[in-house]
Amino acid sequence: MALKRLIEQSPIFDIYQKVISEKRISEDDALRLFQTNDIHTLGLLANTIREKKNNNYTYYNINRHIDYSNVCSVSCKFCAFSRFKGEEGAYEFTIDEICKRAKAALDQEHITELHIVGGLHPDYPFEWYENMLRALKHTVPTVHLKCFTAVEIDFFANKFDMTYEEILKRLKEAGLDSLPGGGAEIFHEDIRKQICPGKATADQWIQVHETAHSLGLSTTATMLYGHIENYRHRVDHLRRLRELQDKTSGFQTFIPLAFHPDHTALDQFARPSGIEDLKTLAISRIYLDNFPHIKAYWIMLGIKLAQLSLSFGVDDLDGTVIEERIYHMAGADTPEIMTVSQLQKLIREVGRIPVERDTLYKSLKVQEIALV
Ligand code: V47
Numbered sequence: 463m464a465l466k467r468l469i470e471q472s473p474i475f476d477i478y479q480k481v482i483s484e485k486r487i488s489e490d491d492a493l494r495l496f497q498t499n500d501i502h503t504l505g506l507l508a509n510t511i512r513e514k515k516n517n518n519y520t521y522y523n524i525n526r527h528i529d530y531s532n533v534c535s536v537s538c539k540f541c542a543f544s545r546f547k548g549e550e551g552a553y554e555f556t557i558d559e560i561c562k563r564a565k566a567a568l569d570q571e572h573i574t575e576l577h578i579v580g581g582l583h584p585d586y587p588f589e590w591y592e593n594m595l596r597a598l599k600h601t602v603p604t605v606h607l608k609c610f611t612a613v614e615i616d617f618f619a620n621k622f623d624m625t626y627e628e629i630l631k632r633l634k635e636a637g638l639d640s641l642p643g644g645g646a647e648i649f650h651e652d653i654r655k656q657i658c659p660g661k662a663t664a665d666q667w668i669q670v671h672e673t674a675h676s677l678g679l680s681t682t683a684t685m686l687y688g689h690i691e692n693y694r695h696r697v698d699h700l701r702r703l704r705e706l707q708d709k710t711s712g713f714q715t716f717i718p719l720a721f722h723p724d725h726t727a728l729d730q731f732a733r734p735s736g737i738e739d740l741k742t743l744a745i746s747r748i749y750l751d752n753f754p755h756i757k758a759y760w761i762m763l764g765i766k767l768a769q770l771s772l773s774f775g776v777d778d779l780d781g782t783v784i785e786e787r788i789y790h791m792a793g794a795d796t797p798e799i800m801t802v803s804q805l806q807k808l809i810r811e812v813g814r815i816p817v818e819r820d821t822l823y824k825s826l827k828v829q830e831i832a833l834v
């Protein structure tokens with residue numbers, strides 16, 4: 463009864479009623495959710511939807527990230543990872559090195575997914591990317607290849623004078639299985655032109671994903687928050703994603719990414735607070751009613767907060783990862799790898815059931831063992 467009274471007195475009680483009766487919330491509602499300090503009602507709402515959609519399950523996968531090169535033709539203000547060609551710290555993996563890393567991860571960790579991205583390399587011919595995919599399919603044929611952000615796809619289209627469809631069809635033929643959600647940053651033009659001029663616009667990012675969905679390639683979506691944007695920009699970002707998902711149903715997951723400022727041109731900012739992280743995850747779960755999954759990328763969020771987020775709308779913790787660079791170059795102090803048993807333990811500790819999934823959310827192993 464006390465809880466009922468508390469909820470009834472909440473400044474977001476009208477939104478609570480909407481969500482409980484399965485009505486879609488508006489952009490104004492989402493903005494009010496960002497403005498509220500009633501984190502308990504927010505968490506309760508997000509958790510209700512999370513349990514309706516994904517029961518008590520929490521998903522993870524066994525994956526490896528490979529960032530094939532940090533050489534990039536542009537310089538986004540939030541990025542600590544990229545280097546211009548010839549600059550100190552620039553690196554390029556050969557296709558052979560990439561395959562060796564992939565094979566080692568399959569043999570030692572039994573990965574089911576490779577997540578491969580890189581900078582916008584000024585010199586590589588298109589065949590380099592095709593050859594990388596072909597070599598990987600030959601070396602680790604069972605592994606799902608989730609490669610290239612929409613920003614990279616847009617860069618290839620401009621550089622090699624092809625349409626998104628032509629690029630994606632050729633990459634698919636070479637072995638591409640799906641696209642990751644990076645490069646979305648904040649869609650709003652006022653922010654984009656300040657933090658990442660010179661790369662794909664929001665419309666282009668959306669168009670690449672729409673094209674991928676039309677070709678049967680599923681994708682994920684991200685939002686980089688906690689820098690110069692405000693809540694209205696975040697809501698605008700979520701709105702554009704919900705609209706595309708209404709059209710295509712091609713997104714699997716949404717992953718909010720907390721800004722890490724170290725060694726970036728925006729290092730005057732602090733990292734978003736824990737409350738800000740939980741709010742953003744919870745509101746994403748509530749507003750994006752057409753997204754099946756919300757992921758907390760533990761590398762970025764920290765392990766303790768990622769665990770707590772499982773009560774704030776999150777049903778997915780990404781994977782074992784291995785050799786993450788983008789966040790660790792920007793100051794992340796999380797480990798670069800978590801073992802499967804560590805992942806399972808932190809899921810079980812909050813009373814959820816760990817489920818190993820493949821990239822497309824087919825359950826591979828459900829760990830129904832009770833916590834002792
Ligand atoms: O595109 C770069 C962001 C993204 C910083 O699709 C930064 O399942 C915070 O997209 N602070 C790469 N963020 C990571 C990414 C991702 C991660 C996990 C899972 C999936 C998925 C995708 O990271 C970049 C950019 O948006 N980023 N620098 C930074 N300093």
Ligand code: SF4
Binds near residue numbers: 536543582613658
């Ligand atoms: Fe290059 Fe991507 Fe870094 Fe921007 S975020 S500088 S496109 S590597």
